[in-house]
Amino acid sequence: MKNFLYDPACLEVLDFSSVESKFNPKISVVNPGPHLVVRPLSLSDFDAGYIELLSQLTEVGVVTQEQFIERFNEMKAVPKTYYVTVIEDKTTGEVIGSGTLLVEHKFIHGCANRGRIEDVVISDKYRGKQLGKLIVTTLVLLSKEVNCYKITLDCRDEMRPFYECLGFRKEETNSNFMQMRFS
Amino acid sequence: MKNFLYDPACLEVLDFSSVESKFNPKISVVNPGPHLVVRPLSLSDFDAGYIELLSQLTEVGVVTQEQFIERFNEMKAVPKTYYVTVIEDKTTGEVIGSGTLLVEHKFIHGCANRGRIEDVVISDKYRGKQLGKLIVTTLVLLSKEVNCYKITLDCRDEMRPFYECLGFRKEETNSNFMQMRFS
Numbered sequence: 001m002k003n004f005l006y007d008p009a010c011l012e013v014l015d016f017s018s019v020e021s022k023f024n025p026k027i028s029v030v031n032p033g034p035h036l037v038v039r040p041l042s043l044s045d046f047d048a049g050y051i052e053l054l055s056q057l058t059e060v061g062v063v064t065q066e067q068f069i070e071r072f073n074e075m076k077a078v079p080k081t082y083y084v085t086v087i088e089d090k091t092t093g094e095v096i097g098s099g100t101l102l103v104e105h106k107f108i109h110g111c112a113n114r115g116r117i118e119d120v121v122i123s124d125k126y127r128g129k130q131l132g133k134l135i136v137t138t139l140v141l142l143s144k145e146v147n148c149y150k151i152t153l154d155c156r157d158e159m160r161p162f163y164e165c166l167g168f169r170k171e172e173t174n175s176n177f178m179q180m181r182f183s
Numbered sequence: 184m185k186n187f188l189y190d191p192a193c194l195e196v197l198d199f200s201s202v203e204s205k206f207n208p209k210i211s212v213v214n215p216g217p218h219l220v221v222r223p224l225s226l227s228d229f230d231a232g233y234i235e236l237l238s239q240l241t242e243v244g245v246v247t248q249e250q251f252i253e254r255f256n257e258m259k260a261v262p263k264t265y266y267v268t269v270i271e272d273k274t275t276g277e278v279i280g281s282g283t284l285l286v287e288h289k290f291i292h293g294c295a296n297r298g299r300i301e302d303v304v305i306s307d308k309y310r311g312k313q314l315g316k317l318i319v320t321t322l323v324l325l326s327k328e329v330n331c332y333k334i335t336l337d338c339r340d341e342m343r344p345f346y347e348c349l350g351f352r353k354e355e356t357n358s359n360f361m362q363m364r365f366s
Contacts, residue, residue: 050290054290054291058292059291061292068290068294070294071290105254105265107234107237108241108242109241109244111250111253150364152337152360153361154335154360156357158356174337174340175360176338176339176340176358177357178335178338178346179335179352179353179354180351180352181332182327182332182333
């Protein structure tokens, strides 16, 4: 029995019927393609190439198994917040895709939740299988399921068409993403 | 003894010497101006006009005291994540400014933390006293203190110059903020 970051049942209930038209051929969270499975991050994914996968996205640096386990347990201890969701290839046992839904609990909008999409990556070898679209769509549907009033993300210019295709918009006069880096 | 969302000592240690030049006259987290105090949100701030203050920022809807207390306790139960920081006018006991530092715990960048600035608002009646600058600067210094590798925010066009003045940048080719609203 795997130690999951969140309850896998959260994924099984997602209704893909409203987004069917976005996929050709049709795939969904319960039917992602041959030998693939979409599931929450598991504690054993350190050994399934999860950190190497993230390094295709950005600088990961050195993350030891001990650090991974500590961070995993920190995230799991926080209810209804960290939904790190991965795609596993059952033939190799490798994690080949990942994306995070982060939920912020606010006072505004009647004590509403706000979702954020973070750290979306699909392994080089698995591009062209609609898996990026699948993971983001899964996170969007999940954010509705956990009562987010909106979901947001920040991205590079080249990713804009991809996210627009999935229903995200840069709102006129309200789409500035600003950063200050310390390291 | 007030029930604070986080330890007020986190604010007392912030080093304003590096940002002194941004304030004229000089104010800081421990010296915000006559009769003012900067502190963490407190459970009693429901009665100090906190929800009314937020309604100057955006739609808040109906938030009952019961809901406020429940959300406050949810936030407080999550360690090192929600740093809702307010300014109180001691002469009236009213909360007249607020801003949130939200800390996300990641695997990337060596299991780093990322800070976000959210829901910054200063009461109409207290504009022109550098209090917006004070609250944002406080949150930036706090994010460094809690080991964030960067701090980010999204904002409307008219707020860009304000945040640029405080050191935030729109990174070329990497400054798209995108949303999908459900309600």
